[in-house]
Amino acid sequence: MAGASDGAGGAGEVGGADRGATVDQFADLTRHIIERIVSVPQAVTVRTIPRGRSTIVEIQVDDADKGKLIGKGGRNIDAVRAVVRAAGLRAHQRVQVELARH
Secondary structure, eight states: OGGGGOOTTSSOOOTTTTHHHHHHHHHHHHHHHHHHHSSOGGGOEEEEEEETTEEEEEEEOOGGGHHHHHOGGGHHHHHHHHHHHHHHHHTTOEEEEEEOOO
16 A cells, blocks of 8 residues: 555655655645635735744735735634645644735
């Protein structure tokens, strides 16, 4: 059953060799979710910032979409954070989603 645990990319997840691709996958996942929440998906900017043992996924959206992204009581942004954090835990990495300040 060696092939049963391979990821969708087929490259496997051995040591830190796959870390760069995994970080990009977290950014892509975050972008995918956020673009479906906001009204102006073209304005979504996602960048990753390595910080110690964790990775920060920083997102920036159009000013008009900030309220929509955050949601009532922070529910939307909390949900995005939970999904991306869970994806990171599955890959044995710490991932945090933050809104960019500008």
